[in-house]
Amino acid sequence: MASIRIGTSALRASVAKPIQSAALNGARCYSSAKAKSLKDTFADNLPAEIEKVKKLRKEHGNKVVGEVTLDQVYGGARGIKSLVWEGSVLDSEEGIRFRGRTIPEIQQLLPKAPGGEEPLPEGLFWLLLTGEIPSAQQVKDLSAEWAARSDVPAFVEELIDRCPSTLHPMAQFSLAVTALEHESSFAKAYAKGVNKKEYWSYTFEDSMDLIAKLPTIASKIYRNVFKDGKVAPIQKDKDYSFNLANQLGFGGNKDFVELMRLYLTIHTDHEGGNVSAHTTHLVGSALSSPMLSLSAGLQGLAGPLHGLANQEVLNWLTKMKQAVGNDLTDESIKNYLWSTLNAGQVVPGYGHAVLRKTDPRYVSQREFALRKLPDDPMFKLVSQVYKIAPGVLTEHGKTKNPFPNVDAHSGVLLQYYGLTEANYYTVLFGVSRALGVLPQLIIDRALGMPIERPKSFSTEAYAKLVGAKL
Numbered sequence: 001m002a003s004i005r006i007g008t009s010a011l012r013a014s015v016a017k018p019i020q021s022a023a024l025n026g027a028r029c030y031s032s033a034k035a036k037s038l039k040d041t042f043a044d045n046l047p048a049e050i051e052k053v054k055k056l057r058k059e060h061g062n063k064v065v066g067e068v069t070l071d072q073v074y075g076g077a078r079g080i081k082s083l084v085w086e087g088s089v090l091d092s093e094e095g096i097r098f099r100g101r102t103i104p105e106i107q108q109l110l111p112k113a114p115g116g117e118e119p120l121p122e123g124l125f126w127l128l129l130t131g132e133i134p135s136a137q138q139v140k141d142l143s144a145e146w147a148a149r150s151d152v153p154a155f156v157e158e159l160i161d162r163c164p165s166t167l168h169p170m171a172q173f174s175l176a177v178t179a180l181e182h183e184s185s186f187a188k189a190y191a192k193g194v195n196k197k198e199y200w201s202y203t204f205e206d207s208m209d210l211i212a213k214l215p216t217i218a219s220k221i222y223r224n225v226f227k228d229g230k231v232a233p234i235q236k237d238k239d240y241s242f243n244l245a246n247q248l249g250f251g252g253n254k255d256f257v258e259l260m261r262l263y264l265t266i267h268t269d270h271e272g273g274n275v276s277a278h279t280t281h282l283v284g285s286a287l288s289s290p291m292l293s294l295s296a297g298l299q300g301l302a303g304p305l306h307g308l309a310n311q312e313v314l315n316w317l318t319k320m321k322q323a324v325g326n327d328l329t330d331e332s333i334k335n336y337l338w339s340t341l342n343a344g345q346v347v348p349g350y351g352h353a354v355l356r357k358t359d360p361r362y363v364s365q366r367e368f369a370l371r372k373l374p375d376d377p378m379f380k381l382v383s384q385v386y387k388i389a390p391g392v393l394t395e396h397g398k399t400k401n402p403f404p405n406v407d408a409h410s411g412v413l414l415q416y417y418g419l420t421e422a423n424y425y426t427v428l429f430g431v432s433r434a435l436g437v438l439p440q441l442i443i444d445r446a447l448g449m450p451i452e453r454p455k456s457f458s459t460e461a462y463a464k465l466v467g468a469k470l
């Protein structure tokens, strides 16, 4: 015990100093007099976290954690244990746990807005980064801090204004996030030759700035492409989800604001292997700034097998209604599912690389719908598809998971409140995903994680490896 304490305090000294010097170097700190700030909380916990990993590796570093088959190599690395992700772990049957907590648990535990029912995503960001449930005051301070950092540089707004409205919102989003590189304190500090031990502090500052600016950027894209181009200013005394809802033009609807709080909370993190999280981590491992790393992750999220599936689901449902007309019987839905499969297409919103049961994120959205929009015809259609699709997909016999994922439900909630433009939906997913992948980037830098570089072989080389003749 004593020796761990000595080790920890020595580490604490070596980490604490650079934090101070980072602050002196101009890295911003908005710590509250009332409650311990997020940065201080993370910094105080860091020496013990570093020590934990050091000890684990020292004592067990040479233990085998898995073996890899040739099928896994050709099968999208499914199931290969090769990443470290602290924020969440995904169980194939149970679904996601954020720092050990299920979605219903975080709905209970995380602070809510006054009069609100859903957790504030600020709280989940705190939990993902520190492993601790923040107090209501800490979450309030974080909302205020993000609001204070929300100004978007004029050239980024102009860049968005210059995009043709036919450029997909996700391409505009990742473009704008890439352009924020101009503001990166990490990139500037690195260029000046900052000490490795200070990387995390600048990564933290960049991540906070980046997250703070996303509602204005996301809303600018929405308002430019679909409305009058005007975006309301951030209200400094309001929470992140209220501001996003308000800037999109839906701030007057309390239920939509609540939906945003739920939506931004549940879409954050899904362990490290999904395309957006893994890409952000991979690009970040080259010490690219948080802006460039997140932008890369967003570009992965924009693929139809990943986050873009939420737009595909609503489009698919709309096409089904057009094809089938008002006769939405179980039989006609079944036939439509088969026509999708027989055309060699996937049923969007169904299946998953890891999950083998209904996604608990789907369940939490369904519960929201049952409370707020039980009679909406699109919700009823989604529910009817939920009854039929698993059976059809099972009979089809290809997918390992015939149940719905998060994307099967999100669009139907948004369209109910008037956000009907499906090809915008993944931008909202991206705002939330930033809150999940950036904590890990900060942790990666704090733990000094190395550049990622797995081994590849040619088919000939693999054949040789397994003793096959081609």
Ligand SMILES: CC(=O)SCCNC(=O)CCNC(=O)[C@H](O)C(C)(C)COP(=O)(O)OP(=O)(O)OC[C@H]1O[C@@H](n2cnc3c(N)ncnc32)[C@H](O)[C@@H]1OP(=O)(O)O
Pocket: 304, 305, 306, 307, 309, 341, 345, 346, 347, 348, 349, 350, 351, 352, 353, 354, 398, 399, 400, 401, 405, 406, 407
């Ligand atoms: C936030 C998220 O990213 S959640 C996922 C969002 N994506 C979607 O909803 C798109 C539809 N779903 C899919 O395409 C897949 O289920 C994925 C991409 C999510 C997972 O892919 P995999 O892990 O490869 O799934 P799985 O191992 O079950 O695939 C086996 C076969 O079933 C097919 N399959 C999987 N899901 C579906 C589906 N929903 N509809 C039709 N076929 C499917 C695969 O295309 C694959 O076919 P192939 O052998 O001809 O290549």
Ligand SMILES: O=C([O-])CC(=O)C(=O)O
Pocket: 269, 270, 273, 274, 275, 276, 353, 354, 405, 406
């Ligand atoms: O885990 C995955 O592969 C995809 C997913 O659901 C997510 O990233 O949210």
